[in-house]
Amino acid sequence: IDAEGILPATRLAMMRALAQLTPAADGLLIDGRIRLARVNLPQQAIVRGDSHSLSIAAASILAKVSRDREMVALDPFYPLYNFAQHKGYGTEAHRAAIAKYGATAVHRHTFAPIRPPFV
Template identity: 50%
Template sequence: MTRRSSDSPAPSKTARKAAPRPPCGPDFGREAALLSAGARHVAGIDEAGRGPLAGPVVAAAVILDPARMPNGLNDSKKLVMEERERLFAEILASACVGFASASALEIDRFNIRGATLLAMRRALQALGQQPCHVLVDGRDLPPRLSCPGTAVISGDALSLSIAAASIVAKVARDRMMRRACPAYDGYGFSRHMGYGTAEHLAAIERLGPCPIHRLSFRPLRADLLDAAE
């Protein structure tokens, strides 16, 4: 047995702490526990597009097949566009998927939280199968769910089903914004997807808002209030 000599310094509290665990990706543990408890289908739900100044918020619901899960599933924010596009196609080919959106008008009417929950409920209704339980990214569950659910903070980094939903929602929304770009020329939606980049803010200053801008968001709301005074 190795002994510490009397003149060796005692290890500090910092030294005695366990080394930090390397970050790991999402897993199927929550889903497996629910399936073992008797659930036939477990869906993950996530959204994309809470923060932009323009465009819809898009939500997706995904029921993964445990025997056919695509390799490389992860939080969409940790994937490059090419990886998201590949996984989007593989998820659609191997899983049960539903996705839906809430428009900029609905965001202005219900606020972004309410519109996000509305899009999530619509995505769940768009699934071809009825899940027995849903795992929802974030702190909130959509109201009037047709099955029990669990809110999972940072769920896209913890649950494979939620990670898959984050990929579907992100790719679907990006495609919507790219399709909107020619209809609203001059804003550059295909480059910034509606986020408040310098290019986008300059276009709003130059052209004013268009029909897919969220007029309840700053700086659009502040500009409208200033114009009304």
């Protein structure tokens, strides 16, 4: 995300996920306005898709649980930040840890709350 930007990184992640699907997808439901170029499948971009599609809502929950687990796994490597507690979300405790100790290698340095002076 820091190197490419949020939108290109999102598209890349979507393309990688699509390439790994077995069986292959026969269409795409996409949460938001993003559409994938060079994909020869029907696509439906749905703003606030998790409120309108059970499939998108389920995918959103799976993604959140996966990300939360990644943050818990990072906790022992960055014990001062308590990732297991706040899962990387912008809680008061997380912002206080960044203010006190600075941003780590796993923080998104281009994210507005992390940009200098914390980098």
